[in-house]
Amino acid sequence: MSEVFERTEVLVPGPAEALSGLLGVPVPDLAAGLPLLWHWIYLLERPAQADLGPDGHPIRNTVPEPPGPGRRRMWAGGSVRTRGALICGEPATKRTKVLSTAEKQGRTGALTFLVVGHQILQGDRIVVDERQDIVYRDAVEPSGRSGEPEPVLDPKVPPAEDEWAIDTSPTLLFRYSALTYNGHRIHYDRDYARDVEGYPGLLVHGPLQALAMAEAARAVHRYTGDQVFDYRLRSPLFDYQGLVVSATRRDGVLVTVARDGFGRQTATGTLHPAD
Secondary structure, eight states: OOOOEEEEEEOOHHHHHHHHHHHTOOOOOTTTOOOTTGGGGSSOOOOOGGGBOTTSSBOSSSSSOOSSTTOEEEEEEEEEEEESOOOTTSEEEEEEEEEEEEEEEETTEEEEEEEEEEEEEETTEEEEEEEEEEEEEOOOOOOOSOOOOOOOOSOOOOOOTTEEEEOOOHHHHHHHHHHTTOOOGGGTOHHHHHHTSOOSSOBOOHHHHHHHHHHHHHHHOOOOSEEEEEEEEOSOOBGGGOEEEEEEEETTEEEEEEEOTTSOEEEEEEEEEOO
């Protein structure tokens, strides 16, 4: 049976107030409950410094543990079902375990696909039931290029009236990493991202893209009661490319899209009432 990580804490207003300032949105009515995906800044795993690997991710005493030394971790997507709202000022308990593991062979080597389950309970009731899709890949040698951003030949696509542009500056990425206790160096250490993992810039967090899409959906319509948000991270997004999100209503479903400043989709999602 998979190991279960459990953490209980009182949900205090401070993290939600910090996130509202980070995103530049009004502080929500915390007495009515946290908005969709805002639970990601609560009930965090806080590993010891000695348990971190060279990339800043925990390698032991964590769920999930990496399947092997040196493997690179990517958040590929997931699904979140909420059965109401988490209320600030009250204790909540988060339970995490690995639901499944699959090994595959990719173009760059072995891939390990993990499905990680999270449940958050408040008042002995499951309020959030979540699945996260995590991929571990073999480390690859940097290409040996200068690490400078690739020249962008496509013209910029300005945000439309129904789109929301977020300046993915290094400062914002660092502050989001701090708020979520995420030590992964690809989000704030440009030298590491370039020289070790071979990226042309800082990676914009997948959860930050998903959260921005959920906020775009909340601006259009906020479902009450049972709802499901499914999202998929399609392509890496780097700090110098910018982030633009939108949500549109289609046949009773809110369809969300994240793109870069040049029109390339990097993440998609759907939000709808649960069946």
